[in-house]
Amino acid sequence: MARMTDEEYLQHTGTRCPYCRSDEIEGYELNFKSGTISQEIICLNCDARWYDVYRLTGYEEVTPKGEGRVP
Numbered sequence: 001m002a003r004m005t006d007e008e009y010l011q012h013t014g015t016r017c018p019y020c021r022s023d024e025i026e027g028y029e030l031n032f033k034s035g036t037i038s039q040e041i042i043c044l045n046c047d048a049r050w051y052d053v054y055r056l057t058g059y060e061e062v063t064p065k066g067e068g069r070v071p
């Protein structure tokens, strides 16, 4: 079976092994760089390893609970 493309991997929101499609995957520690976080993932079914990559896409305002949006 061919491994997943990035698009296919994103369709599964990273919950499946891109090599064997198993959902028996486990994540390890997060590696922080500026604007990027990567996390090593291992597949318990086929022993494949890869990195999930997260990129900073912006920021969101914090709204205090019960107070609504502050103008």
Ligand SMILES: [Zn+2]
Binding pocket: 017, 018, 019, 020, 021, 022, 043, 044, 045, 046, 047, 048
């Ligand atoms: Zn696998």
